[in-house]
Amino acid sequence: MKRARLPLGLSAVGLYFFLYAPLAVVVVFSFNAARHGVVWQGFTTDWYRRLLSDELALSAAKNTLLLGGFSTAIATVLGTLLAFGLSRSGLPGQRWALRLLQVPVFIPDIVFAAAMLLFYSLVRQWLGLFELGVSTMVMAHVTFQIPFVTIVVRARLAGLDPALEEAARDLGANAWQAFRCVTLPVILPGVLAAAMLAFTLSLDDFVVSFFTSGPGSATLPILIYSSVKRGVTPEINALATLIVLASLAATLSVVLLQRRRRA
Amino acid sequence: MRFLTLRLLPLVLCIGVLTTREVCAAEPRLNLFIWSEYIDPAVVAEFERRFTCKVVIDLYEDDGAMMAKLQAGGAALYDVVVPPDFRVPALIKLNLLAPLRGENLPNLKHLDPRFLRPAYDPEDRYTVPYQWGTVGLFVRRQADRPLPDSWAAVFDPARAWGPFVLLDAQRDLIGVALKYRQCSVNSADLGHLRDARDLLVAAKRRSVGFDGTVGGKNKVLAKLAAAAIVYSGEGVRGVVEDAETAYVIPREGSVIWVDRLAVLAKAPNRDLAEKFINFCLEPEIGARISNFTQFASPNLAARPFLKPDDLKNPAIYPPPEVLERLEMLEHLGSTARLYDEVWTQVKAR
Amino acid sequence: MLRSARGNSNLPGSVIAPLGCPTTTRRPPLRLALLATAPALLWLALFFVGPMLLILGTSFLSRGDVGELTRPFTLENYRRLVGFGVFGFESLYPLIILRSLALGGLTAILCVLAGLPLAFFIAGLPPRWKGAALTLVVIPFWTNLLIRTYAWQILLSPDGWISRIAVALGTVESGAALYPGAGAVLVAMVCDYLPFMVLPLYASVEKLDWTLAEAAADLGARAGQVFRHALLPQIRSGIAAGVILVFLPATGQFVIPDLLGGARTVLLGNAVQQQFGPGLDWPFGAAIAALGLATVLAGVWLYGRVTGGREEVGVV
Known part of the structure; x- marks a missing residue:
């Protein structure tokens, strides 16, 4: 297979180019002076200045972070506990629970979003609960985050040496103490990785947020979608550039953190 | 940690x-x-x-x-x-x-x-x-042709004005198609509606897609399209931004709305x-x-x-002879389902 | 990264037992385990299973004149789905279903074709570069899907340089845009879902037993034959996992066809959005969604079969 090195390398470069072209074009066009259209009309940083004074964009950014923060916190706790509980073999209904966890991972966003919309409006009719807003968005996000958290933490738990916990139990710790003082510290990197993933999923989500949002609770993806629907504007390119930079920084810092821990 | x-x-x-x-x-x-x-x-x-x-x-x-x-x-x-x-x-x-x-x-x-x-x-x-306001055509002027005065600019491939954007609004767009066929914008006739549906499906296939009125205007301004069905306000605002464009209400008539x-x-x-x-x-x-x-x-x-x-400006306040050809949309009760079905089919085919 | 934990392969779908640990484990005690799983399972029962059952139930209701949910219970929505509407027989919805499946399938195939070279390339890199190369594949996935999608609007617009090259090559007529259309949708789909394919492919390519390939080559097999008979069987489960990971979400995509198809290329996802949104026909939308749900359940079952219950999905 050594012969295939060159064509393989070339096609890989092409594919990387293909993956990064959309990101590059957004960054480039955020500095384009043209208001409409895609023809280059000179360099400007004007769109960034306008963006930073745009109240809608700022409130959308705040909503996005709030939504991501709260839902990630809840989902991480629930998902980690679930993974911990499921790590014990021989639970009744365990197979079903594991199968159930895969459904939200695979389900198209739109089906889940429609189901949540229906659920919220029927419950509201019967019980008067669940007015659409940040809280309904948080509940929906937690729901699709839990399975991802559980799966990631489970992978970490699988590598855990049970002797550790048993030693703690033999030394007189109760089950909770053993979890708190032995298991949790060991799986913490996994939990953090899961939280990172959950947070990104929340930031990335448009469809579910779109269906469960209320007045003034628009997030950045919702803002981007409605702007794109009206015709791409340079401010949105600037916003997208900032988001791309933020996710780039986050990914790199996670990678570096992991590398340092390994070293 | x-x-x-x-x-x-x-x-x-x-x-x-x-x-x-x-x-x-x-x-x-x-x-x-x-x-x-x-x-x-x-x-x-x-x-x-x-x-x-x-x-x-x-x-x-x-x-x-x-x-x-x-x-x-x-x-x-x-x-x-x-x-x-x-x-x-x-x-x-x-x-x-x-x-x-x-x-x-x-x-x-x-x-x-x-x-x-x-x-x-x-x-x-x-x-x-x-x-x-009204529903009309927002078009980019062409040096060698007079401005279009008919919905044929959208519905008749032979008289097409260029790439166009359809208005993403159910009743307005179906109404326009019905007007082109000289029917009422509130027709409950299954035949009229089927006709309107076929017109719109065919038009959709030639179009650059559906957009809201602001999106349609912006596509014409950005030269991504030569024409767009828009509401009067966007048409007039578009003309202010770019004098090479115009807003027209075709002679078959159109929708007037409040x-x-x-x-x-x-x-x-x-x-x-x-x-x-x-x-x-x-x-x-x-x-x-x-x-x-x-x-x-x-x-x-x-x-x-x-x-x-x-x-x-006649594009904002149409003269009486134009007003005569404009029709208001009415609430349709159970006929609304037919319009919904036409719309779904137009969107989906 | 797609993590696979090898467990007791005699028990497909069973719990993952950690490598080399004693079969009986006291951790955690049954009561604590149940207590730990309860909150999340209750949450999922309320906010996931509940809504899904509601979708199923609603799909048998009717729509009122102004869009409210009413009785009678009916199979009408499913009849419409297979083609019997108010205007007589319509192949429309069966077509949408087929079109969605076709687009999902095509996306998956193109992702396999693009993902294989990438996976082999990364697997062949010196170990210290592998991590970086994989991270490079994953980074676009971490950035917002909407951004990656609308960027293609810019890339493929008539004034963009891709269109100009296409016009110069004579593949498109001048002034015609590459977007909106099915082609643009497909390009963006492949771009967006490629990471989902590369990760499982890489995981199985990494484990390849190259001695088989060498033996085949020694016996005089050509490169194509080596690949087909010695390598492909070994990575088949990786391919299958990737195909399911790409196919299911791609089939239900709604944003990409909406933004790049000019709201013209309607797929299952758009049909659901249309009925729950402007169409105001929730029962019919629920019927379409129920179909999507059924597809996913079948996919989950298949995924379990393909990976023998040993593998779990997880992008880390």
């Missing part, structure tokens, strides 16, 4: 506390649900100043999306909504609107009586007119909502809104404050 979590948790809690406080702040809030680019930000700012409140605006691009959001629970979240005329009966029937208290709307007297007491709201109990202001049934702040509506009916404010949107004002007393050029 434990360090990190211990530090992060209070931070998250702080954010939570801060935002709840913001919501609970004493300043009253008006939640306005309105078409995009349909109100002058300066007018909103003035309202905020005068009534010391905060206006939170949510936007929609088509009236179907607006209906969907209200039905999915938006009725308890928003205070004021701006539905088009033909949607009003459904909103009333679904108990989504709160009756207006006449004593809170003294400015009603400024309105042109032509726009008061419509058939769907005979006592102006639920709605008052906001802006009115958007209404209404208060939602479970509006969190009904008093402020009525203040807002009364505010919009003030002659000077009404004129500023129309000067911004470039739609026509139903406010007689606002005329002195309107830009004189706009008043003379």
Whole structure:
């Protein structure tokens, strides 16, 4: 297979180019002076200045972070506990629970979003609960985050040496103490990785947020979608550039953190 | 690592506390649900100043999306909504609107009586007119051809004007297709509707897609399309931005519409909502809104404050011979299902 | 990264037992385990299973004149789905279903074709570069899907340089845009879902037993034959996992066809959005969604079969 090195390398470069072209074009066009259209009309940083004074964009950014923060916190706790509980073999209904966890991972966003919309409006009719807003968005996000958290933490738990916990139990710790003082510290990197993933999923989500949002609770993806629907504007390119930079920084810092821990 | 979590948790809690406080702040809030680019930000700012409140605006691009959001629970979240005329009966029937208290709307007297007491709201109990306008073609001029004067520019491939954008609004677009076939925009005839459907499906295949009125205008301005079906205001605003474009109402006729202001049934702040509506009916404010949107004002007393050029602009205030060819959309009851089905098929094929 | 934990392969779908640990484990005690799983399972029962059952139930209701949910209970929505509407027989919805499946399938196939060279390339890199190369594949996935999608609007617009090259090559007529259309949708789909394919492919390519390939080559097999007979069987489960990971979400995509198809290329996802949004026909939308749900359940079952219950999905 050594012969295939060159064509393989070339096609890989092409594919990387293909993956990064959309990101590059957004960054480039955020500095384009043209208001409409895609023809280059000179360099400007004007769109960034306008963006930073745009109240809608700022409130959308705040909503996005709030939504991501709260839902990630809840989902991480629930998902980690679930993974911990499921790590014990021989639970009744365990197979079903594991199968159930895969459904939200695979389900198209739109089906889940429609189901949540229906659920919220029927419950509201019967019980008067669940007015659409940040809280309904948080509940929906937690729901699709839990399975991802559980799966990631489970992978970490699988590598855990049970002797550790048993030693703690033999030394007189109760089950909770053993979890708190032995298991949790060991799986913490996994939990953090899961939280990172959950947070990104929340930031990335448009469809579910779109269906469960209320007045003034628009997030950045919702803002981007409605702007794109009206015709791409340079401010949105600037916003997208900032988001791309933020996710780039986050990914790199996670990678570096992991590398340092390994070293 | 434990360090990190211990530090992060209070931070998250702080954010939570801060935002709840913001919501609970004493300043009253008006939640306005309105078409995009349909109100002058300066007018909103003035309202905020005068009534010391905060206006939170949510936007929609088509009236179907607006209906969907209200039905999915938006009725308890928003205070004021701006539905088009033909949607009003459904909103009333679904108990989504709160009756207006006449004593809170003294400015009603400024309105042109032509726009008061419509058939769907005979006592102006639920709605008052906001802006009115038409549906037409926004086109880029071509040096070697006269401006199109027929919907054939969209529906007849032989007389096509160039790549075009269809308006993403069910009743308006089906209405236009029916007009091209010399039928009423409210036809309940299965044959007419099937015909309109086929016209639209064929047109869709040649088009650059569906867009809201603002999106359509922007695509023509960005030269991504040569023509777009838009509402009059966007057409006129487009011409202001780029003189190489024009807004025309084709000779087969078109849709004329009135958007209404209404208060939602479970509006969190009904008093402020009525203040807002009364505010919009003030002659000077009404004129500023129309000067911004470039739609026509139903406010007689606002005329002195309107830009004189706009008043003379036939694209905004069509002359009587054009008005004759325009038709209003009506609420259709059970026939609405046929229109829904036509729309779904047009969108999906 | 797609993590696979090898467990007791005699028990497909069973719990993952950690490598080399004693079969009986006291951790955690049954009561604590149940207590730990309860909150999340209750949450999922309320906010996931509940809504899904509601979708199923609603799909048998009717739509009122102004879009409200009403009785009678009916199979009408499913009849419409297979083609019997108010205007007589319509192949429309069966077509949408087929079109969605076809687009999902095509996306998956193109992702396999693009993912294989990339996976082999990364697996062949010196170990210290592998991590970086994989991270490079994953980074676009971490950035917002909407951004990546609308960027293609810019890339493929008539004034953009891709269109100009296409016009110069004579593949498109001048002035015609590459977007909106099915082609643009497909390009963006492949771009967006490629990472989902590369990760499982890489995981199985990494484990390849190259001695088989060498033996085949020694016996005089050509490169194509080596690949087909010695390598492909070994990575088949990786391919299958990737195909399912790409196919299911791609089939239900709604944003990409909406933004790049000019709202013209309607797929299952758009049909659901249309009915729950402007169409105001929730029962019919629920019927379409129920179909999507059924597809996913079948996919989950298949995924369990393909990976023998040993593998779990997880992008880390």
